Amino acid sequence: KNEVEQSPQNLTAQEGEFITINCSYSVGISALHWLQQHPGGGIVSLFMLSSGKKKHGRLIATINIQEKHSSLHITASHPRDSAVYICAVRLNNDMRFGAGTRLTVKP
């Protein structure tokens, strides 16, 4: 079993829909990152969380340390949000990645 599990693997939505991507992990962590990888391959760090909730524009990330679970929400989704979203957890001086969620937002 992978230490970091993301769901769903693939997600197709209509423009304007509310999107939720989930990440569960099985190890103790010091922080959790959400990354966005564009179709061209470039990676952008969206959030780094160690507790609670963060918001940036239409993106919201939450983490529940006790339940070892994080969610990434996208409100009012747009075709430009189409990308692979990757959850990564930091274990002391190491980092483990989920397999990613491929999001397609249709106009």
Add this chain to the structure above:
Amino acid sequence: DSGVTQTPKHLITATGQRVTLRCSPRSGDLSVYWYQQSLDQGLQFLIQYYNGEERAKGNILERFSAQQFPDLHSELNLSSLELGDSALYFCASSVAHITDTQYFGPGTRLTVL
């Protein structure tokens, strides 16, 4: 544009060869991280350098090595290349600590034939 540069963008080489990938961090960032992204294994953390010193080590093979120079640029050396080393190699930088926001470079696509 993240401010992190990587060269070359693409590299095609043969099995058994050695290559060097280069990364220049954002101005002011002291930490550099190297990652490998392959189709079968996804993203993997390789190694982190902070201000010239190795700070953290992930899943880096013994055939791979890295260093960070006094001007803070970093190089990842891959030797005795195998077909399975074909991947995207990303460099990222952050201000200091491993918990800081990381800024990713565009990646180097390595193809081993």
